[in-house]
Amino acid sequence: MTSVNPVFVSLDTTEPARVAAWSHCLAGRVGGLKLGLEYFTAVGPAGLDVVRDVGLPLFLDLKLHDIPNTVAAAMRGVARLGVAVTTLHASGGAEMIRAAVGAARDTAAGLGLAAPKVVAVTVLTSLDQQAAEAVGFAGPIEDQVRRLARLTQEAGADGVVCSPLEVAAVRAECGPDFTLVVPGIRPSWSEVGDQKRVLGPAEARARGADILVIGRPITAAADPADAAARIQAELGL
């Protein structure tokens, strides 16, 4: 039996042709495709059409963060796109999360679609302890992540986005059925760039991550398919 590939590759670009080329060359080496703000603000919902024939689950990462009414309305638009996973910011609060989850599930059900998994970003992986304190998070980042994960779970969402460093703590707090989406993945051979709280793919997986979000280590590599194959090998897939 082959295990499911946990890697969702982040296709961060403004160009549909690049997204199409990457997704075709990476199909078979990754488990899903993530499109985010850079792409969506440039191309809009029609940009998803270039990857639909690849047959991989789509993760639309818009990190919604606004009042409950506005986020619920935006989430209805996301749910109509038939994506598998989507994001909002946990710091928008429990009422916002609850409204978003309800909107996603009701809209999808009304259309006969599967509802997207709604996962909440806890503390961005680009923040270190000092930067987190500067925006007003008191105490260790791990405590803040754990608190927001608990709030997210109580508000009915499917999981959270956290760095690999907090995976074990969140898993202990929220149990085995809570989806942990983990960016900040850096194989030893890749550049760290703007990420601050990072680990390698195998270590993140061993700590309990469900989805590994990996962008530039694959997309900025001279040979993206080869980079994805190296990550597959590191994961024992």
Ligand SMILES: O=C(O)c1cc(=O)[nH]c(=O)n1[C@@H]1O[C@H](COP(=O)(O)O)[C@@H](O)[C@H]1O
């Ligand atoms: O929600 C996310 O996916 C996300 C949350 C977070 O805390 N950190 C983070 O890097 N991401 C996204 O994960 C991807 C990471 O890409 P790379 O840093 O290129 O591997 C980007 O598309 C980010 O927008």
